[in-house]
Amino acid sequence: MSEKTAGRFLALEGIDGSGKSTQVQLLLGRLRERGVLCCGTREPTDGPIGAMIRQIMTGRLTADNRVIAGLFAADRLDHLLNGRDGLLRQVEDGVTVVTDRYYFSSYAYHSVDVDMGWVIDGNRLSAELLRPDATIFLDVPVRLALDRIGQNRSHTELFEKEDRLTAVRAKYLEAFARLEGVERVTVIDADADVDTVAERVWAAVSHLFPAV
Ligand code: TYD
Numbered sequence: 001m002s003e004k005t006a007g008r009f010l011a012l013e014g015i016d017g018s019g020k021s022t023q024v025q026l027l028l029g030r031l032r033e034r035g036v037l038c039c040g041t042r043e044p045t046d047g048p049i050g051a052m053i054r055q056i057m058t059g060r061l062t063a064d065n066r067v068i069a070g071l072f073a074a075d076r077l078d079h080l081l082n083g084r085d086g087l088l089r090q091v092e093d094g095v096t097v098v099t100d101r102y103y104f105s106s107y108a109y110h111s112v113d114v115d116m117g118w119v120i121d122g123n124r125l126s127a128e129l130l131r132p133d134a135t136i137f138l139d140v141p142v143r144l145a146l147d148r149i150g151q152n153r154s155h156t157e158l159f160e161k162e163d164r165l166t167a168v169r170a171k172y173l174e175a176f177a178r179l180e181g182v183e184r185v186t187v188i189d190a191d192a193d194v195d196t197v198a199e200r201v202w203a204a205v206s207h208l209f210p211a212v
Helices: 020-033 048-057 065-081 087-092 103-110 116-122 124-129 142-149 155-178 194-208
Strands: 009-013 038-042 096-100 134-139 185-189
Touching: 009 020, 009 103, 009 194, 020 038, 020 096, 020 134, 020 194, 048 065, 065 087, 065 103, 065 116, 065 124, 087 096, 103 116, 103 155, 116 124, 116 155, 134 155, 134 194, 142 155, 155 185, 185 194
Parallel strands: 009 096, 009 134, 038 096, 134 185
Antiparallel strands: none
C-alpha cells in the first residue's frame, strides 16, 4: 500500500492533569475541518486487558510493578492488533488515529520503578508495528497539573502525587533524550490557555496534513 493512502498516527503524551484529553478532541476537530478521516483513542484501552489494568489502578486487584508494566505492553499490542478495531488495520485503511497516551507513557511511568531499558525492550514490537508520525508532549508545571486534578484529594495524597509526577516528568524527558533520532517528538509548552496550546499542537503536526 502506498504511503499516500495510509492514515497518520499521532500520540499525545503528558503527566496526569496536562490537558491531553481536551487537546485530543480539539486536534480531531481541526483534522475533520481539513477533511481528514480520523478517530481518537486512548490507553489504557477499553479492551479486556485495559479493564484489568483499571482494576489494578483502582485497587481492586494488586500486581507487582513489573507485571503492571507487562500488562500495559500487552494492552498496547491488543490495541494495535485486535480484530475489532485494531489500530494497525485502521491506519493502513487510511484512518488517521490520535491516541491519548502510547508507549512513552510506559517509558515514563514504569521506569520510575523498573529499568527504562527493560520497558523500552518490552514495547519493541509495538514500536516496530506502529511508530507515531508525531509524539506531542504537553509539558506543564507539576503544580498546575496538581491544581487541575486536585479536587477531592487530601494534602498527603497531593504531596505523594507531586513527588510522583515530578519523577514521571523527568522520566519523559529522559526517554525523549534517549530516543532522539529514533522517535519524532515535539515538546510543547502547555502552560497556556486551551486555544493557545491547541495552536501549538497544530503547528507541530500540520505539515503532515497539507491542504488539498
Ligand atoms: P487515566 O485516568 O485513564 O488517564 P489520564 O490520566 O491520562 O486521564 O489513567 C491513565 C494512568 O495510567 C495514568 O496515570 C498513566 C498510567 N499509565 C501507565 O502507567 N503506563 C502506561 O503505559 C499508560 C498508557 C498509562
